[in-house]
Amino acid sequence: MDLASQQRKLLGLFKSTYQIHADDDEYIQTVAQSKHLQEAKTNIFLWRVYVLERTCALTFRLLKRLNLLEKTISAFIMECNISPFRETQAPAFLESLSNHDDRLIASVSQFELALLKIKQGDPGSYVVPWTVEPSAVLYSLANDIPLKEKAPEGAYKTVISGDFPFDFVVRNVD
Amino acid sequence: MAATATYADRQTKTGVVIGATYEGRDPALLERMLPLVDYIEVTLETISEMEDGELRLSDSVMGELKNLGNAVQTIVHGVSLSIGSHEGWSPMYLRLLDDFVEQVDVAWHSEHLGYTKVDGQHLGIMLAMPRTEEALDMLCKRVNAIQERYRLPFLLENIVHVVPDCPADYSDAAFLNALADRTGCGLILDVYNLECDAHNHGFDISAFLNELQFAHVRELHVACGVEHNGLLLDVHSQRTRSSTVELAQRVIRRSPGGIKVVVYEFMPEAIPGLGHTAIAEELARLREAFTD
Numbered sequence: 001m002d003l004a005s006q007q008r009k010l011l012g013l014f015k016s017t018y019q020i021h022a023d024d025d026e027y028i029q030t031v032a033q034s035k036h037l038q039e040a041k042t043n044i045f046l047w048r049v050y051v052l053e054r055t056c057a058l059t060f061r062l063l064k065r066l067n068l069l070e071k072t073i074s075a076f077i078m079e080c081n082i083s084p085f086r087e088t089q090a091p092a093f094l095e096s097l098s099n100h101d102d103r104l105i106a107s108v109s110q111f112e113l114a115l116l117k118i119k120q121g122d123p124g125s126y127v128v129p130w131t132v133e134p135s136a137v138l139y140s141l142a143n144d145i146p147l148k149e150k151a152p153e154g155a156y157k158t159v160i161s162g163d164f165p166f167d168f169v170v171r172n173v174d
Numbered sequence: 175m176a177a178t179a180t181y182a183d184r185q186t187k188t189g190v191v192i193g194a195t196y197e198g199r200d201p202a203l204l205e206r207m208l209p210l211v212d213y214i215e216v217t218l219e220t221i222s223e224m225e226d227g228e229l230r231l232s233d234s235v236m237g238e239l240k241n242l243g244n245a246v247q248t249i250v251h252g253v254s255l256s257i258g259s260h261e262g263w264s265p266m267y268l269r270l271l272d273d274f275v276e277q278v279d280v281a282w283h284s285e286h287l288g289y290t291k292v293d294g295q296h297l298g299i300m301l302a303m304p305r306t307e308e309a310l311d312m313l314c315k316r317v318n319a320i321q322e323r324y325r326l327p328f329l330l331e332n333i334v335h336v337v338p339d340c341p342a343d344y345s346d347a348a349f350l351n352a353l354a355d356r357t358g359c360g361l362i363l364d365v366y367n368l369e370c371d372a373h374n375h376g377f378d379i380s381a382f383l384n385e386l387q388f389a390h391v392r393e394l395h396v397a398c399g400v401e402h403n404g405l406l407l408d409v410h411s412q413r414t415r416s417s418t419v420e421l422a423q424r425v426i427r428r429s430p431g432g433i434k435v436v437v438y439e440f441m442p443e444a445i446p447g448l449g450h451t452a453i454a455e456e457l458a459r460l461r462e463a464f465t466d
Contacts, residue, residue, distance in 0.1 A: 002308060003260045003304065003306070003308050003309055003312070004260040004261070006304060006340070007259065007260050007289065007292045007301075008292055008293065010292070010297075010301060010337070011292040011293070011295055011297060014297055014298065014299070015295070027338075027340045027341060030338055031337045031338055034337060034338050035403070035405075036336060036337050036338060036374065036375075036405070037337055039336075039402065039403055039405045039407075040299055040336040040337060042402065042403070043299060043336065043402075043407055043409075044297075044298040044299050046402075046407075046409070047298070047299070047409075048298075050409075050441070050443040051443065053443070054442075054443050077298060081294075081295055081296050082296055082298055083254070083296055084219050084253050084254040084290055084296065085219045085222055085229055085254065086219060086220055086442075087222055087223050087224050087229070088224065088229070091224065120223060120224060120225065121225070
């Protein structure tokens with residue numbers, strides 16, 4: 001088997017997009033059935049956890065709180081072409097969640113992505129809609145403490161910009 | 175930060191000095207490390223930031239590195255060049271390296287002997303090269319091109335085998351020997367990676383060391399990860415084990431005068447767990463083990 005074929009088949013095994021055939025090279029069959037491949041996939045997952053826990057703590061903690069962390073990061077690994085450059089991973093992860101069906105996950109990830117951009121010197125201003133009052137939610141996530149009581153429902157928005165003392169303000173929409 | 179000593183001031187009995195990973199943005203850690211190390215290993219993938227949609231070297235980290243002056247020497251250790259990808263290496267990495275070497279004096283630069291992408295798709299992990307004539311020919315051309323481009327010593331590192339080894343034309347040591355012989359590149363021997371391969375795949379370290387030409391080895395890496403499901407993981411999150419230090423000492427004894435530096439590697443995500451004090455203690459321990 002030439003280098004290109006071997007690398008393409010190994011990529012397929014890692015991305016779970018390649019199905020082994022009976023006439024496949026013996027080596028590829030050995031890798032496909034090995035515990036090492038499964039463990040390597042776990043390793044990839046743990047690398048993403050290490051990086052995302054540090055670089056997008058708010059969204060990471062929310063997903064953990066909702067017991068969605070493993071499922072969400074696994075889907076991210078499968079669906080996104082994740083660069084080895086650490087700084088690209090959090091934006092890509094947050095972007096992938098910005099239209100999430102769960103409105104709270106969508107709002108927190110949009111908020112954190114905007115905050116990352118502002119902290120990197122982006123002069124723009126970003127508006128993120130919320131269906132609950134965001135202050136208490138953000139406080140509990142930033143400090144990694146439980147929410148004392150359910151956040152009040154309603155139409156709110158956060159405006160994220162370097163012009164504000166803490167880079168954002170919360171506004172009631174009405 | 176004021177530099178208090180220069181690397182040229184320090185002499186050791188073995189001729190070997192200590193280096194450590196530093197990824198910037200942590201001046202308190204740097205201050206603890208500087209009296210203990212002679213080399214700082216920088217990884218461009220970690221010190222790069224997004225700016226206007228493009229990856230660039232962080233101005234603040236570059237400022238820190240420029241301020242080091244003669245306190246230490248800087249070595250660049252890449253992760254994403256992907257020198258072994260069949261379709262070609264990563265131009266992005268070389269663009270950042272171009273930028274880096276224009277701003278900071280680099281003693282040498284290095285990469286891992288493997289690949290992280292295939293047809294532009296990132297694997298999310300690094301895979302070792304098959305040790306075939308085809309792979310060797312391709313790697314030699316690329317190493318020669320890199321040496322021509324930068325006119326700096328270039329080193330390649332043995333990486334862990336995360337999946338079973340494939341049928342090969344060369345043994346591990348013979349492949350490294352041939353690559354270095356044909357191109358003149360240097361080698362980094364990651365001692366912890368050898369231990370991982372021995373633990374995970376039954377790799378024969380003694381046979382490997384008996385066959386390896388030590389004249390090519392300029393740098394050693396020591397690190398420690400964790401064991402998971404019976405396999406040793408290369409995650410660089412712990413202080414080194416005594417077995418790793420002893421193996422590195424064994425290698426140094428077989429290569430008098432060749433090996434310049436032993437680098438203790440830890441990933442930035444491990445720093446909060448390890449703590450600055452433990453990192454400084456580890457560096458002091460390694461200094462004692464390797465330089466006296």
